[in-house]
Each structure stands twice: as structure tokens, then as C-alpha cells.
Amino acid sequence: xxxxxxxVQPTGNIHLGNYLGAIKQFVDLQDENDCIYCIVDLHAITxxxxxxxxxxxxxxxxxxxxxxxxxxxxxxxxxxxxxxxHAELGWLLTCYSYTGELSRMTxxxxxxxxxxxxxxxxxxxxxxxxxxxxxYDTEIVPVGIDQKQHIEITRDLCNRINxxxxxxxxEPDGRFLKEGAKIMALDDPTxxxxxxxxxxxxxxGLLDDDAKIKKAIMKATTDSEGIVKYDMDNKPGISNLINxxxxxxxxxxxxxxxxxxxxxxxxxxxxxxxVLINGLKPIREKFHEIRNSDELIxxxxxxxxxxxxxxxxxxxxxYNKIGLxx
Ligand code: AMP
Ligand code: TRP
Numbered sequence: 001x002x003x004x005x006x007x008v009q010p011t012g013n014i015h016l017g018n019y020l021g022a023i024k025q026f027v028d029l030q031d032e033n034d035c036i037y038c039i040v041d042l043h044a045i046t047x048x049x050x051x052x053x054x055x056x057x058x059x060x061x062x063x064x065x066x067x068x069x070x071x072x073x074x075x076x077x078x079x080x081x082x083x084x085x086h087a088e089l090g091w092l093l094t095c096y097s098y099t100g101e102l103s104r105m106t107x108x109x110x111x112x113x114x115x116x117x118x119x120x121x122x123x124x125x126x127x128x129x130x131x132x133x134x135x136y137d138t139e140i141v142p143v144g145i146d147q148k149q150h151i152e153i154t155r156d157l158c159n160r161i162n163x164x165x166x167x168x169x170x171e172p173d174g175r176f177l178k179e180g181a182k183i184m185a186l187d188d189p190t191x192x193x194x195x196x197x198x199x200x201x202x203x204x205g206l207l208d209d210d211a212k213i214k215k216a217i218m219k220a221t222t223d224s225e226g227i228v229k230y231d232m233d234n235k236p237g238i239s240n241l242i243n244x245x246x247x248x249x250x251x252x253x254x255x256x257x258x259x260x261x262x263x264x265x266x267x268x269x270x271x272x273x274x275v276l277i278n279g280l281k282p283i284r285e286k287f288h289e290i291r292n293s294d295e296l297i298x299x300x301x302x303x304x305x306x307x308x309x310x311x312x313x314x315x316x317x318x319y320n321k322i323g324l325x326x
Contacts (some may be wrong), residue, residue, distance in 0.1 A: 002139040003170075004033045007040035007080065007132055010057035011049075013205035014064050017183035017193035020247050021144040025175070027069040029142060035075040036136055036307060037065055042080045042087065042128060046121040047111070063296055064206060067286035078303030080132065085311035089131035090124070092318060093157050097127050101156070105149055130154035135311045137170040145176045146192070165321040169314075183243065186220040189236035204276070207284055214273045217241070228260035228268050238265065245272050248279035 006026060008018060026037055039061045044054060058079055065077055080086050102108065102123055112118035126149075133141055133154050141151055151174035158169045185191045185202040193203045201216045208216075222237040230253045232239045245268075246253055260268045290296050319325050 002033050003137055004029050004035040004140045004142065005038070005133055005136050005138040005172075006036075006142050007038040007043070007129075008061055008065075009044045010039050010041050010054065010061045011044050011047075012057065012195040013207060014061065015183075015193055015195060015203040015205050016244060017144075017203070018195075019068065019206055020183055020244070021181045022142060023065070023068055023070075024247075025142040026065070026075075029140070030071060030074045033140065035070075036138075036310075037070055037075055037077050038080050038132060038307075039065075039078070040080045040129075040132065042090075043125060046119060046125050059291065059296065062300055063287050063291040064283075066290055066296070066299065067283050068206075072299045072303065076303045076306045077299055078307045079300055082300070082304040083308045083311055085135055085308065085315045086128065086131055089135050089311075089315055089318065090128040092322070093127040093130050093134070093161075094124055096157055096160055097124075097153075101153060102126060105153070107146070107150070126150050126153045127157070130157045133172050134158055134169045135314050136307070137310075137314060138172045139170060140175050141172050142175045145182060148174060148176060161318075161322075168318050168321045184236060184240040186216050186240070189221060189240045206280060207287060208280075210277050213276050213280065217269050217273045217276065220269070222265050226264045228263065228265065229257055238268075241269070241272060245275060248275050 004026075006022065008014070008023065014023070026035065029035055039058055041054065041058050044057075062077065062079065066072065070077060105126055108118070108123060108125065111122055129150050130153060133151075134157070141147075141154075143151065151172070155171055158171050161168050162171075183193045185193050185197060185199075186204070187199050187202040191197075191202075195203070197203060200212075201219055204213055204216050220237065220241060222241070223235055225235070227235075228238060228242070229235060230239050230242050242253055242256055245251065245256055249256075251259065
């Protein structure tokens with residue numbers, strides 16, 4: 001039994017990559033651990049947001065968390081900006097960070113590419129993320145592999161402060177998913193599926209309707225061989241589809257290869273459409289059931305209260321050790 005913390009940004013429709021790469025693990029972890037799942041809205045404003053849309057997206061992600069099976073009786077679910085200790089500890093950690101290490105973050109480099117000046121919030125993103133994690137004495141952080149660098153800097157900040165002041169924070173570990181967990185764009189399997197991609201057919205959102213699912217899969221880029229075989233290096237398109245297939249069915253990669261031996265991509269894709277439609281339907285239905293319910297708000301209010309109780313204690317410990325206040 002360990003303390004687990006993770007967060008998802010409330011930006012745009014959650015897609016298969018977010019689900020298979022991160023959120024699905026959240027559900028699996030909650031039986032054995034003490035889990036806290038956050039909607040990180042303070043992180044979202046590091047890039048431009050429309051206020052109305054942001055508000056909607058916060059509640060969308062919250063409802064999706066519950067729709068995929070996060071159980072608020074077992075886990076804490078809350079919105080970051082409702083617990084002010086995140087911003088407070090974020091500032092504190094910023095004071096122990098260096099511009100050199102923050103400049104080396106690939107996410108910062110990617111998002112700032114081609115700009116002469118970059119918003120400071122984007123630059124300090126990792127210290128806020130470190131605060132999210134350290135604020136709850138977190139031991140395990142389930143995230144996609146693209147977050148590895150952010151976990152490393154969190155550990156560095158933790159150790160830097162602990163070495164200076166004695167045990168202030170608990171050192172967290174990332175829990176990354178294996179190769180199969182990275183879901184690639186359907187139109188270009190050399191890139192990862194991304195919320196910000198312009199081509200709608202490059203991704204499948206958890207709330208997309210059946211027609212969109214069908215269109216995106218049937219048009220997905222494969223290769224001209226026509227052999228359903230898992231080979232991420234040489235056949236990234238079909239391998240990506242096999243990853244999605246196996247995640248939504250009882251079949252292993254080998255069983256899928258065997259089932260479609262000599263059959264070709266057409267039938268494989270048709271079946272995958274069916275598997276996906278059946279897999280996503282209950283999620284979509286549950287989402288619509290809770291999205292506008294009072295239950296959702298009371299789950300979030302209750303979650304914020306429980307989160308704040310923990311955060312207050314940890315922040316107090318940090319302030320005391322560092323000598324803040326009186
Ligand atoms: P983001 O949408 O970037 O806030 O990502 C939310 C979570 O989903 C993070 O843990 C990411 O690592 C994960 N994630 C995002 N895109 C993908 C993808 N294409 N494949 C696997 N995991 C992903
Ligand atoms: N940076 C993460 C992402 O883009 C989101 C995030 C913010 C997060 N704070 C976190 C993830 C704390 C895990 C723990 O996906």
C-alpha cells in the first residue's frame with residue numbers, strides 16, 4: 001500500500017493515448033493503494049486558454065475520471081486550483097530550482113520552440129508539478145514515459161531540500177508504462193497521439209461517436225504488406241493498432257497475430273472498430289450520466305477537502321524546516 005498521485009491537464013478531449021498511457025493505470029492502482037487524482041488546471045494556464053472552455057474541460061476530465069472507473073470512495077479526486085497549497089509549495093520549490101535545469105526540459109523546449117520569449121509559467125511548469133507530487137508524500141507517480149524528465153527533476157528537488165534541511169519530503173518514483181503504452185497518431189504512427197494535433201482523424205477521443213471512431217480507424221495509416229504482425233520499428237502503423245486492439249479486448253498480441261494470419265488489414269480494422277465501439281460505449285454513457293450531476297460537484301468538493309487536509313500538514317512541515325513564518 002503506497003501513496004499514489006497523478007494529474008491530467010484539462011485541455012481538450014481526452015484521447016486513447018491519455019487513457020491507455022495514464023488514466024487506465026489510475027483505475028488499476030486504486031485497489032491496492034492510497035490514490036489521489038488531480039485535474040491540474042493551474043498547469044493548463046501555462047498556455048493560452050479560453051475561460052469558458054477551460055471551465056468546461058475541468059468538469060469534463062473530472063467526469064471522465066469517474067466514467068473510466070475511478071471510485072471516489074477509494075480515491076481522492078479533486079481540482080488543483082481548489083487546493084491553494086499547490087501554488088504555495090510551487091513557489092517554494094521554484095526558489096530551489098535553477099534556470100539551467102529548467103531550460104533542459106524537453107517539454108519546455110518543444111512548447112517554446114521558435115519563440116524569442118516564452119511565458120514564465122511554461123518555464124516553471126516542472127516546479128509546480130513537483131509541488132503537486134511532494135505535497136502528498138507521494139511514493140508512486142503513474143504517468144506516460146514522456147513525463148520521465150519531470151519526475152527526475154521532482155526527485156532532484158526533493159533530495160536537494162532534504163539534504164539541506166533533513167527529511168522534509170518523501171522521494172517519489174515514476175511508474176512508466178512499457179512500449180505498448182505509447183499510442184501513436186493514427187495518420188502518422190511515427191508521432192505520438194496528441195491532443196493538440198490539427199488532424200482530427202489522428203486521434204480518437206474517449207467521447208467520440210461511433211462514426212468518428214470508424215472513420216479514424218478505417219483511414220489509419222498502415223503499410224502495403226497486408227500482414228498483421230507486431231513490429232514497432234518496421235510496421236509502426238499496424239503495431240499501434242494492435243496495441244489498441246489488445247488493450248480493449250481479451251486477446252494478446254500473439255493471439256491477434258494468429259487470428260488475422262492471412263486475413264489482411266480490412267477485416268482486422270473492421271473488427272477493431274467494433275472492439276473499440278463496444279469498449280468506449282459504457283465510458284461515454286457513464287460520462288453523460290455524471291457530467292451535469294450534483295454528484296460530480298460534491299465528489300470534487302469532498303476531494304478538495306481531503307486533499308487540503310494532507311497538503312496543509314506537509315506544507316507546514318516544509319515551512320518549519322526552512323524557517324518560514326514565526
Ligand atoms: P497530457 O494530455 O499531455 O496532459 O497527458 C496526460 C497523460 O497522458 C500523461 O501522463 C501523458 O504521459 C499521457 N499521454 C499523453 N499522450 C499519450 C500517448 N500518445 N500515448 C501514451 N500516453 C500519453
Ligand atoms: N505534466 C503532466 C502531463 O502533462 C500533468 C501533471 C501535472 C502531472 N502535475 C502532475 C502528472 C503531477 C503527474 C503528477 O501529463
